[in-house]
Amino acid sequence: xxxxxxxxxxxxxxxxxxxxxxxxxxxxxxxxxxxxxxxxxxxxxxxxxxxxxxxxxxxxxxxxxxxxxxxxxxxxxxxxxxxxxxxxxxxxxxxxxxxxxxxxxxxxxxxxxxxxxxxxxxxxxxxxxxxxxxxxxxxxxxxxxxxxxxxxxxxxxxxxxxxxxxxxxxxxxxxxxxxxxxxxxxxxxxxxxxxxxxxxxxxxxxxxxxxxxxxxxxxxxxxxxxxxxxxxxxxxxxxxxxxxxxxxxxxxxxxxxxxxxxxxxxxxxxxxxxxxxxxxxxxxxxxxxxxxxxxxxxxxxxxxxxxxxxxxxxxxxxxxxxxxxxxxxxxxxxxxxxxxxxxxxxxxxxxxxxxxxxxxxxxxxxxxxxxxxxxxxxxxxxxxxxxxxxxxxxxxxxxxxxxxxxxxxxxxxxxxxxxxxxxxxxxxxxxxxxxxxxxxxxxxxxxxxxxxxxxxxxxxxxxx
Amino acid sequence: xxxxxxxxxxxxxxxxxxxxxxxxxxxxxxxxxxxxxxxxxxxxxxxxxxxxxxxxxxxxxxxxxxxxxxxxxxxxxxxxxxxxxxxxxxxxxxxxxxxxxxxxxxxxxxxxxxxxxxxxxxxxxxxxxxxxxxxxxxxxxxxxxxxxxxxxxxxxxxxxxxxxxxxxxxxxxxxxxxxxxxxxxxxxxxxxxxxxxxxxxxxxxxxxxxxxxxxxxxxxxxxxxxxxxxxxxxxxxxxxxxxxxxxxxxxxxxxxxxxxxxxxxxxxxxxxxxxxxxxxxxxxxxxxxxxxxxxxxxxxxxxxxxxxxxxxxxxxxxxxxxxxxxxxxxxxxxxxxxxxxxxxxxxxxxxxxxxxxxxxxxxxxxxxxxxxxxxxxxxxxxxxxxxxxxxxxxxxxxxxxxxxxxxxxxxxxxxxxxxxxxxxxxxxxxxxxxxxxxxxxxxxxxxxxxxxxxxxxxxxxxxx
Numbered sequence: 001x002x003x004x005x006x007x008x009x010x011x012x013x014x015x016x017x018x019x020x021x022x023x024x025x026x027x028x029x030x031x032x033x034x035x036x037x038x039x040x041x042x043x044x045x046x047x048x049x050x051x052x053x054x055x056x057x058x059x060x061x062x063x064x065x066x067x068x069x070x071x072x073x074x075x076x077x078x079x080x081x082x083x084x085x086x087x088x089x090x091x092x093x094x095x096x097x098x099x100x101x102x103x104x105x106x107x108x109x110x111x112x113x114x115x116x117x118x119x120x121x122x123x124x125x126x127x128x129x130x131x132x133x134x135x136x137x138x139x140x141x142x143x144x145x146x147x148x149x150x151x152x153x154x155x156x157x158x159x160x161x162x163x164x165x166x167x168x169x170x171x172x173x174x175x176x177x178x179x180x181x182x183x184x185x186x187x188x189x190x191x192x193x194x195x196x197x198x199x200x201x202x203x204x205x206x207x208x209x210x211x212x213x214x215x216x217x218x219x220x221x222x223x224x225x226x227x228x229x230x231x232x233x234x235x236x237x238x239x240x241x242x243x244x245x246x247x248x249x250x251x252x253x254x255x256x257x258x259x260x261x262x263x264x265x266x267x268x269x270x271x272x273x274x275x276x277x278x279x280x281x282x283x284x285x286x287x288x289x290x291x292x293x294x295x296x297x298x299x300x301x302x303x304x305x306x307x308x309x310x311x312x313x314x315x316x317x318x319x320x321x322x323x324x325x326x327x328x329x330x331x332x333x334x335x336x337x338x339x340x341x342x343x344x345x346x347x348x349x350x351x352x353x354x355x356x357x358x359x360x361x362x363x364x365x366x367x368x369x370x371x372x373x374x375x376x377x378x379x380x381x382x383x384x385x386x387x388x389x390x391x392x393x394x395x396x397x398x399x400x401x402x403x404x405x406x407x408x409x410x411x412x413x414x415x416x417x418x419x420x421x422x423x424x425x426x427x428x429x430x431x432x433x434x435x436x437x438x439x440x441x442x443x444x445x446x447x448x449x450x451x452x453x454x455x456x457x458x459x460x461x462x463x464x
Numbered sequence: 465x466x467x468x469x470x471x472x473x474x475x476x477x478x479x480x481x482x483x484x485x486x487x488x489x490x491x492x493x494x495x496x497x498x499x500x501x502x503x504x505x506x507x508x509x510x511x512x513x514x515x516x517x518x519x520x521x522x523x524x525x526x527x528x529x530x531x532x533x534x535x536x537x538x539x540x541x542x543x544x545x546x547x548x549x550x551x552x553x554x555x556x557x558x559x560x561x562x563x564x565x566x567x568x569x570x571x572x573x574x575x576x577x578x579x580x581x582x583x584x585x586x587x588x589x590x591x592x593x594x595x596x597x598x599x600x601x602x603x604x605x606x607x608x609x610x611x612x613x614x615x616x617x618x619x620x621x622x623x624x625x626x627x628x629x630x631x632x633x634x635x636x637x638x639x640x641x642x643x644x645x646x647x648x649x650x651x652x653x654x655x656x657x658x659x660x661x662x663x664x665x666x667x668x669x670x671x672x673x674x675x676x677x678x679x680x681x682x683x684x685x686x687x688x689x690x691x692x693x694x695x696x697x698x699x700x701x702x703x704x705x706x707x708x709x710x711x712x713x714x715x716x717x718x719x720x721x722x723x724x725x726x727x728x729x730x731x732x733x734x735x736x737x738x739x740x741x742x743x744x745x746x747x748x749x750x751x752x753x754x755x756x757x758x759x760x761x762x763x764x765x766x767x768x769x770x771x772x773x774x775x776x777x778x779x780x781x782x783x784x785x786x787x788x789x790x791x792x793x794x795x796x797x798x799x800x801x802x803x804x805x806x807x808x809x810x811x812x813x814x815x816x817x818x819x820x821x822x823x824x825x826x827x828x829x830x831x832x833x834x835x836x837x838x839x840x841x842x843x844x845x846x847x848x849x850x851x852x853x854x855x856x857x858x859x860x861x862x863x864x865x866x867x868x869x870x871x872x873x874x875x876x877x878x879x880x881x882x883x884x885x886x887x888x889x890x891x892x893x894x895x896x897x898x899x900x901x902x903x904x905x906x907x908x909x910x911x912x913x914x915x916x917x918x919x920x921x922x923x924x925x926x927x928x
Contacts, residue, residue: 003718007618024718026889044686044717045618073891100891107888124881127684140621147611154471154509157604161919162693163708165926177639179697182657185646193646199697200926213919213928220591222508229626229693233643233663244627253508254467254488417588417928425490425535426565455625455677462629462664464677464881
C-alpha cells in the first residue's frame with residue numbers, strides 16, 4: 001500500500017492538493033453531527049494532525065466512523081482539498097475509511113491533561129501524547145545532529161565497550177555484570193567469590209565513561225567521538241540523575257583546552273540550530289506550553305560568544321555575593337549548581353566556560369597547569385541548567401601522569417595500556433563529555449530526566 | 465594552532481599547492497641519506513600518508529629528524545609542492561619539524577606484518593595499522609550511513625533501554641546486572657536472593673534486543689529505529705559471536721512483511737553505496753589485501769534485485785542436494801549456515817530473502833500465516849556470510865498473540881504493556897534486526913568479529 005505521510009502534506013502541500021491519497025493513522029479526536037463529522041488524524045510522521053472530513057452519503061460505514069474512539073487506528077482514502085478560511089490549511093475529504101483497531105474505552109490517553117508522573121507509569125503509551133511525541137522527536141533529531149556535526153568534520157565514531165574489567169576513572173559506583181549463580185556462587189579457598197569462573201573470567205562492570213578507550217582511538221585517528229550508553233549505580237533519586245544514560249565524548253589529538261572549548265561551543269550551537277530548523281512545530285510547542293523563555297534562551301546561546309572565566313576568578317565573584325548562597329564558597333571546593341547558575345544566569349547571562357580547576361577536585365588524567373595547583377579542565381555552564389559539558393586537556397607527559405597516579409593510589413599495572421598511549425607517540429590532546437539527556441532537557445525545557453528517556457532506569461525503578 | 469588535514473590535501477590539492485602549511489601526525493617510516501630524507505606521515509584523517517621531505521641545510525634539528533623512530537609524533541611546517549613524476553601527487557618540503565614524542569624502540573608496531581591474533585592483544589594500538597584504521601573508519605561511516613538512511617526517511621531514532629527487568633523474547637542467556645554484595649547477598653526467609661534490596665528492587669539483566677520497546681514507539685511515530693548495544697551471555701567461542709555487539713532494529717507501523725523486506729534491501733544498498741563512495745581508499749585496500757572478490761560482490765548486491773523464496777521452497781531445493789551438506793535438511797528444522805550459503809551463493813548468486821518459516825522455530829511475536837503452520841518471518845541471506853538480517857511481521861491480533869503466549873508458557877502479566885500495544889490502536893507492523901558487526905564483516909571481508917569491534921568482549925575475554 002502506498003501511503004502519503006502527513007509531514008509531507010504539510011511541507012509540500014502543492015504536490016498533494018486535489019489528489020486522491022491514502023493516509024493511515026491514529027484518531028486523536030472525532031466530532032460529528034448527524035450527517036458529517038471531523039477526525040483529527042495523526043500518523044506519527046508529524047507533530048500536527050490532519051483533519052479528515054467525512055459525510056454520511058459518501059461512507060458506507062458512516063455510523064461506525066462517527067463512533068470512532070480516541071486512539072483507534074484507521075486508514076483513510078480521500079481527496080486533499082484546501083480550506084482557505086479555516087485554521088488548518090487543508091483537509092482530507094474521505095471517500096473510504098477502514099477501521100483497523102477500535103480502541104477500547106479503558107484507553108488511558110483520553111483527551112484530557114495528564115500529569116507527567118502518571119504518564120511515566122504508561123511509558124509505553126506516552127510517546128502518543130503531544131508533549132512526548134515532541135520530546136522524543138527532538139531527541140532523535142538532536143542525536144542525528146551530533147553525528148552529523150562530527151562526521152562532517154571527519155571525526156571517527158568509536159563504539160567504546162560497555163562491559164569493562166577496569167573501574168575507569170573510579171567515577172561513581174558501578175553495576176556488576178555477572179553470569180554466576182548468585183545463590184551459590186563459586187568461591188576460592190578463602191571464601192571470596194571466584195570470578196575466574198565468571199563469564200569473562202574476571203570481575204566486570206558497566207562502564208561509566210568511554211573516554212579512556214576513546215583516547216586510544218584519538219591517538220590513531222586524531223579526532224574521534226563516542227556516543228553510547230553509560231551507567232551510574234548512584235543512589236541519587238533526583239530529577240537530574242538516571243542509572244542509564246547516553247553520553248557523547250569527543251577526543252581530539254594535537255589539540256589543547258582552547259581547541260576543546262571551541263569544539264564544544266561549535267557543537268552546541270550546531271545542535272540547537274539543527275533542532276530549531278528541523279522541529280519548528282515541536283520547539284514552538286515547548287516554548288508555549290513547557291518553558292516560556294525557551295526559544296529566546298536558545299537564540300541567545302546561538303548568537304553569543306561564550307564567556308570564559310577561570311575557576312579562581314569565579315570564586316572571587318562568588319565570594320563577593322556569598323550571602324546569596326546556601327553552600328559556602330571557598331577556593332578548593334567544587335562549585336555547586338547554585339554557584340554555577342549564578343555565574344551563567346546573573347553575571348554573564350549567557351553560556352560560560354569555567355577553566356583551571358584545583359587539581360584535587362578533578363580526575364587524575366587532567367593536565368596539570370604550570371602553577372602546579374590547577375588543571376586544564378573546563379566546565380561549560382548554561383543558563384537554566386548549570387553544568388552541561390565537562391572536559392579537559394589530558395596529561396600527555398608520562399612521568400607526570402605516573403606520579404599523579406602514584407599519589408592517588410591508582411594501579412599503574414591496571415592502566416598500562418593507557419600509559420602506553422603516552423609512551424608511544426603520545427601527543428597533547430583534549431576532550432569533553434556531554435550528557436545527552438541533560439542536553440535534551442536543555443533543548444526542550446523538560447525538567448525531569450525521566451521525561452526525556454523512553455524507558456528510564458532510576459533508583460528502584462526498571463519497568464517495561 | 466591552525467593545522468591542515470592530510471585528507472583535505474588529497475581531496476582538494478589545488479587549495480594547498482605552493483602554500484606554507486602545518487601538519488601534525490605520526491611517523492610511519494623514515495628514510496634518510498646524508499643530506500636529506502623522507503618521512504611518511506599520517507595524521508589520522510586519511511588512509512594515505514603525506515610524504516615529507518627534509519634537507520640538512522633547512523632544518524636546525526636535521527640529525528634528530530633523520531633518526532626519528534616509527535610511531536613518533538611530530539609537527540611539520542613546510543610548503544606543499546607537486547611531484548608530477550612520483551608515486552605520490554605531492555610532498556611537503558619541511559622548513560620546520562618539531563618532535564613531540566620520540567617513540568621508544570620497544571614499540572610493538574614496527575614496520576612489519578603482524579598477525580590479527582597478536583594485534584588483538586594490543587587493541588589499544590592496532591587502530592594505528594593500515595588494516596584496522598580502514599576497518600574502524602568504515603565502521604564509523606557505516607554507522608553514520610545507517611542513521612542518515614533512516615533520518616532521511618523520517619524515522620525516529622529511539623534509545624531503547626539496556627538494563628531490563630524482563631527477559632524479552634527469552635532469546636539467549638543474559639548477563640545479570642546487580643549492585644548486591646556478591647559475597648554476602650541479602651536473602652529472603654527461604655534463602656533466595658532478596659532482589660528487593662538490589663538497585664532496581666528486582667532482578668535485572670542486560671537486554672538482548674530493543675525490539676519490544678521499539679514497537680511501543682512505532683505505535684506512536686509509525687517509523688522508528690534503534691541502534692544500540694545488545695548483549696548475549698552465550699558461551700560461543702566462535703569467530704562470529706561476541707558478548708557485546710550493536711544492533712539496528714527498525715520497526716514500521718501500517719506495514720507488512722513486503723514493506724519490511726523493501727526497507728531492508730534499500731537500507732543495505734544505501735549503506736554499501738555510502739561506504740564505497742566515502743571510503744574508496746579503504747575499500748580498495750580490503751579488496752586488494754583482505755578479500756579479493758569484495759568490491760565485485762558488493763557491486764553485485766547494489767545492482768541486483770534481491771531474490772525471494774519461501775522456507776518451504778528452500779527446503780525442497782536443499783533436499784535435492786542433501787549430500788552436499790553436513791547437517792540434515794528437514795522441513796521444520798532451522799537452516800544451518802551451510803544451507804543458507806548454498807542458497808545465496810550457489811543457487812541465486814545474490815542476496816535472497818527466505819520467508820515464511822515454521823512457527824515452531826521462530827519467536828512468539830511473529831505473525832501467523834493463514835496456513836497456521838508458518839509465520840511471516842524473513843531472513844536475508846547474502847553471499848559470503850549467510851544470514852545478515854532477520855525480521856518479521858508482528859502478530860497484531862490480540863487474541864492470537866495471547867493464545868500463542870499461553871501455548872509457549874509466557875507470562876501475559878509480564879508482557880501486559882506489550883499486549884496493550886495491540887489492544888489500544890494496534891496496527892499491522894513489521895521490523896527487522898541487523899547485527900552491526902556482521903554488517904561490517906560483510907563490508908570489509910574481515911572474518912573474525914573480534915577484528916571489527918574496538919575492544920571486543922567475548923567468552924573469557926574483557927581486556928582494556
